[in-house]
Amino acid sequence: MEERYDHKKVEPDWQKYWSEKNLYRTGSEKSLEKFYCLEMFPYPSGKIHMGHVRNYAIGDVIARYKRMRGYNVLHPMGWDAFGLPAENAAIKHGVHPSKWTYENIAYMKGQLDKLGLSYDWDREVTTCSPEYYRWNQWFFLKMLEKDLAYRKSSYVNWCPSCATVLANEQVIDTKCWRCDSIVVQKELDQWFLRISHYAEELLQACDELTGWPEKVVLMQKNWIGKSYGVEVDFRIDGTHDSIRIFTTRQDTLFGATFLCVSPNHPLSGKLIADKNELQKVTAQYGKADEKIGLFTGRYCINPLNNEKIPVYIANFVLMEYGTGAIMSVPAHDQRDFDFAKKYGLPIRVVISPPDPGTMSAELSRAYEDEGTLVDSGQFSGLASDVAREEIARFIEDNGMGKKVVNYKLRDWGISRQRYWGTPIPVVYCDKCGIMPVPEKDLPVILPEDVKFTGTGGSPLLEAASFVHTVCPSCNGKARRETDTMDTFVDSSWYFIAYCFGKGKIDFVSALKTRNAELDSWMPVDQYIGGVEHAVLHLLYSRFFTRVLRDIGIINTSEPFRNLLTQGMVIKDGAKMSKSKGNVVDPDYLIDKYGSDTSRLFSLFAAPPEKDLDWSDKGVEGAYRFLNRIWNLVYRNLDRLKAADIKSFDSRNPGNISDAGRNLLKKTHQTVKKVTNDIEREYHFNTAIAALMELVNEMTGFEASDVRDWQALKFSVENTLLLLSPFTPHITEELWISIGNESSIAEKAWPSWDEDMTKKDEIELVIQINGKLRGKLMMPAGIPDEKVKELALNDIKTRGIIGRKVIKKIIVVKGKLINIVIGEHK
């Protein structure tokens, strides 16, 4: 009799149907408002994990919802296909990175299709294909032209035993991942992108990222790390040289009792004669655990008070930030305080706290807050913030230094001494020097025929036909750059690549004649991905978008209008991971319960931005729910099919049973709630809960006449429509089962009637002195006076009030009445 819900039958059929009909191909209707929905593309590691399922389920609901709301939706997917694991696989298992990557892509694409995700595969990008990475190279050339790419010396992780450079993730506990040798730092010439050029703009624009989580915006701001201060020259006593320091606390200048210089500072070699001693400090450079200093025997003159203070070389002073030298004010900086204690240096208080009682004669720690200046010459008595201004001006006026703004943001080093990445399009000519590869010679193809040994550096170094080339300028012998680009370059513009029509990424012509597609699709309206990309990927993408804007390709500055950072998938109290052994395999889940159930559970168990606690029992609950709907429809299939609601007006159903009318109202209420929950922060969990309530209501509903059956059909249809973005397969199936035409994905999102969402009768809460004392049913919209009368006449209320005096009565419309009573009369 009844047909049972069999996801294995339903899901593949509909996936085939969607694919054959090309249902999710991006439309070209210019009249519709656009919506660009994007999930962070995956690295093709082999198989998708539950984090992917969650991420893509969220994105798919949004994309499907927006389509039903009448938007022209762009919902693409691709592969972040360059990267280290492919190379590691080559070293360990002898499989070529290309083969490994493309096989993984094929498998994972199959998995995504099995999830029923509504992607426009026509626009798929794969970053390891020459058609894609040629644009990395092209952008690089453009940035060279604009002086946004440059070369400088920098340090890399080096394994002396394998004689190769290691990525940070290949350094395990300061040791090489392959041979356990201690990793050392080695200096190499590398390519950098000048993201610092955009530091100020990237910071300012943070305030416009209103559709981003505040947390992420804050992380970006902190990463850029702007600070205002001054640079001041301290003359080295007995010489004409001076050391320039940077400080943000010029109000404490009179409290400086020594000066610290970075071991990497150009002057440090001059300041200290003993190279061995200097080497000791240099070896500890940047080590957070221990602060060590070395007295140089030299003194500097504080220009503000002409005081002689000792100069130290200190391992904690970073050469990369500020000027590589600092003044030390132990009384007002904890780190300087600790250093002074360690080396027996004087501590001089120059800032007095607002409440001086908090400051004892013998300082136990530095006072770092604001206060009033003391012992600071003509500036004594000023508040710190005022003094900062005054002293900065004094320094500038007297040629002692200048006001400066500093950023923590460093330029982006993109050189990687690896094979599986985009070749950097540069050649080195003995005669002409560094020569960019001419645009017409792009792409510089990554050679396939190379050997992977894991030792002796990048395989590209051994690829003779790749390395040996001719200089584009003098035609003489030249050597190719063998470094490849950081894979973050690939992902910094892929969202723009999707905007080109099918298979036609072409920035050259987009530069010649503005490509309307790009400008019409950008920015991404909704971006969804893990919070682990809160800084790097998102910042690089913001940077690239601006570079492309300035080159003249797009008119967008901010790539992502709204950002949703979904939480992790947790099981047994920890993030799912192979090493913890707590992973749930999506293949298994889809096989056992189907993709609808998998999607439904991951959307129901927690709001998207929170961590999701995995529960096998919870999955079964989701599965049960789908079965309940299925059974509800099939149990009543003939009557539902027979019910004709073409001309049925749910707002005015005519002569209908109370139960039928209530079901219609509940349906309207649910349409409203689900719509609002999706619109408001994508709270899918409560939206699904509302649908469960409606299904429970329908299950308990007993239709007794034609109108009731119409009401039930109306309710079922709306449930299916509302549920279709979450569980697209089962809703398609049931939609046609009750006599409709496919596809439900192409139907309009239902609307509600406000009057139908209002209750006829309300349950009024009676509080006495703020405590719940009873409830009364009364018609909605009843006047306050009448509410008071009914409440006061309520037998129970009267009993409680008794002979006590009524002090006050508060009525909250449609909700409650609070009667405040006092003592006996």
Added chain:
RNA sequence: GCGAGAGUGGCGGAACUGGCAGACGCGCUGGACUUAGGAUCCAGUGGGGAAACCUGUGGGGGUUCAAAUCCCCCCUCUCGCACCA
């Protein structure tokens, strides 16, 4: 250390601008149907109490007719940054 966020039943989580705490789901208890049930359906389910009622949103104080929600203090956990001068 700095910055951000969160503490609600046995569990995941609800509660829009202060207005019935615990929606929905899981689990649990009882029942029905069954040869059987780990299927399905029905009922119950914060704690205490036979009940009236009392009590309850990390702890303590406050504002208010009314507080999970607002204010102050404290505790715990999670996540980011971590020598940035």
